[in-house]
Amino acid sequence: MANAPVAFPEPAPTAEEILDVMSNLDGTSSSVISMMTGFSAEELNELGGVPES
Known part of the structure; x- marks a missing residue:
């Protein structure tokens, strides 16, 4: 099954x-979620933060 585009x-x-x-990503989960x-x-x-592993 082919992947959907x-x-x-x-x-x-x-x-x-x-x-x-x-360029705004710094390798953290919060930067990805922010993006x-x-x-x-x-x-x-303010919403409780993002846990980093």
Whole structure:
């Protein structure tokens, strides 16, 4: 069974936009969750934080 193609929002992000977002990742779970949700680190902490393993 073939994998389904990834659906990007229209219009699809440019390479520059993807690199900009990836440059904000620092290897922590909170940076990934922040990127995915749009919440800042402060907002995540107000919501109880993100446990790091």
